Amino acid sequence: MPQANLFERIGGAAAVDAAVDIFYRKVLTDDRISHFFDTVDMERQRTKQKAFLTMAFGGAGSYSGKDMRAGHAHLKLTEEHFDAVMENLGATLQELQVPGELIAEAAAIAASVKNDVLNR
Amino acid sequence: MRVAFEGREHDLAAGESVLECLERHGEQVASMCRAGVCQCCLLRAESGEIPGIAQQGLKESWRAQGLFMPCVCRPTGDLQVVRTDAIPVFHARILDVLALSPRVMRVRLSTPDFFRFSGGQFIQLVRPQDGLMRSYSIASLPGEEQLEMHVAMQPEGKMSQWLAASPGAAVEVRGPLGECSYVEGEPERPLLLAGTGTGLSPLYAVLRSALLAGHTGPIHLFHAAAEPRELYLWQQLGALAAGRSNVRIAASVPGGEWTEPGISALPLPDQLLATDLPMKAARAYLCGNPDFVRSTRKRLYLQGMPLGRIHADPFVPPAANGTMG
Numbered sequence: 001m002p003q004a005n006l007f008e009r010i011g012g013a014a015a016v017d018a019a020v021d022i023f024y025r026k027v028l029t030d031d032r033i034s035h036f037f038d039t040v041d042m043e044r045q046r047t048k049q050k051a052f053l054t055m056a057f058g059g060a061g062s063y064s065g066k067d068m069r070a071g072h073a074h075l076k077l078t079e080e081h082f083d084a085v086m087e088n089l090g091a092t093l094q095e096l097q098v099p100g101e102l103i104a105e106a107a108a109i110a111a112s113v114k115n116d117v118l119n120r
Numbered sequence: 121m122r123v124a125f126e127g128r129e130h131d132l133a134a135g136e137s138v139l140e141c142l143e144r145h146g147e148q149v150a151s152m153c154r155a156g157v158c159q160c161c162l163l164r165a166e167s168g169e170i171p172g173i174a175q176q177g178l179k180e181s182w183r184a185q186g187l188f189m190p191c192v193c194r195p196t197g198d199l200q201v202v203r204t205d206a207i208p209v210f211h212a213r214i215l216d217v218l219a220l221s222p223r224v225m226r227v228r229l230s231t232p233d234f235f236r237f238s239g240g241q242f243i244q245l246v247r248p249q250d251g252l253m254r255s256y257s258i259a260s261l262p263g264e265e266q267l268e269m270h271v272a273m274q275p276e277g278k279m280s281q282w283l284a285a286s287p288g289a290a291v292e293v294r295g296p297l298g299e300c301s302y303v304e305g306e307p308e309r310p311l312l313l314a315g316t317g318t319g320l321s322p323l324y325a326v327l328r329s330a331l332l333a334g335h336t337g338p339i340h341l342f343h344a345a346a347e348p349r350e351l352y353l354w355q356q357l358g359a360l361a362a363g364r365s366n367v368r369i370a371a372s373v374p375g376g377e378w379t380e381p382g383i384s385a386l387p388l389p390d391q392l393l394a395t396d397l398p399m400k401a402a403r404a405y406l407c408g409n410p411d412f413v414r415s416t417r418k419r420l421y422l423q424g425m426p427l428g429r430i431h432a433d434p435f436v437p438p439a440a441n442g443t444m445g
Binding site: 021025028029038040041042043044046047 | 156173
């Protein structure tokens with residue numbers, strides 16, 4: 001039997017909707033990275049979190065490596081910042097009681113853009 | 121990068137906003153807050169990409185038409201833009217002006233025919249002689265005879281001083297704009313209304329809309345005045361709350377020993393923290409001082425309120441280099 005892709009198994013668009021506010025609140029209160037996310041335009045920032053989660057969940061995101069580089073280059077991010085986002089992603093999925101093996105798959109997708117995000 | 125404005129092409133300097141670029145090349149574009157809030161400088165893009173921040177707070181149909189605010193638009197490619205007449209213009213007259221406190225006056229306008237609005241939305245008020253423009257919230261409700269605004273008296277304020285001296289004068293009313301109005305169909309939802317200074321004016325309209333609609337959920341209204349003479353409408357609010365167990369009003373006024381129930385010197389953010397309103401289930405209206413509005417919106421969101429239920433109406437003062445006074 002062919003296995004459904006991660007996005008379907010994790011719960012599709014509804015899972016993204018369930019996760020986005022939990023995730024955005026976590027990063028907004030994480031002292032290591034909150035300053036990158038604390039903007040006047042919260043609606044737009046929230047939309048960006050949705051796009052990120054869709055990508056991490058294996059959904060048809062519109063991210064390309066080039067977008068990732070262009071979008072993050074000016075932030076001068078470090079390993080610590082990247083790890084903080086990964087931790088918040090994991091904690092969000094745990095809070096939603098997503099099975100561990102699916103969390104690992106999502107984390108692997110998110111980790112695959114690390115070099116682009118850190119501009120290396 | 122280049123910006124074409126009504127057919128004339130201009131070079132965009134690095135880091136420059138579209139508004140700054142057009143002004144540098146001698147184009148006349150009206151502006152006020154220059155912070156992406158008042159919508160006075162609105163233009164329409166015919167081609168090119170508009171960054172999201174330049175469309176924040178605009179209604180969906182306007183975004184779709186390519187309307188944007190050039191004051192906060194720093195594009196990543198070429199743009200073709202034109203003026204827009206998307207904001208309807210009406211003609212009205214100043215009926216009367218009344219001091220509500222030593223710092224705040226009530227200005228009432230004749231309601232133009234066919235002007236459709238919800239209480240709490242805002243208008244751009246224009247002095248016809250020279251185009252001087254300011255944004256004011258509408259404190260009255262549809263169906264009421266006059267259009268009511270609450271205007272803070274500024275010692276050097278061009279518009280407030282002129283309004284105070286000009287009953288009978290003709291004005292232009294552009295709008296209505298904004299989303300700061302009562303939402304029908306959820307009579308049990310807890311409502312948090314919090315504002316500083318004349319940020320009370322849209323809240324007054326939202327409160328009265330809610331009562332008119334028979335709202336049964338709890339309504340907590342908080343008003344912060346920077347000083348005692350900025351406090352206004354306190355008696356009227358008390359009368360609205362009297363006999364209604366679901367309506368609570370409170371004011372934060374620094375300086376002074378307050379004995380009147382509801383008024384205290386405790387800062388507004390602290391009063392909000394102490395409220396027992398269930399924030400996750402509530403809808404909030406935040407008006408007035410931009411720092412207060414932004415920090416409170418963030419705090420409510422972190423307390424579990426969805427962004428879609430937080431109506432934020434920051435009152436951004438005119439920028440020093442705005443073209444409207």
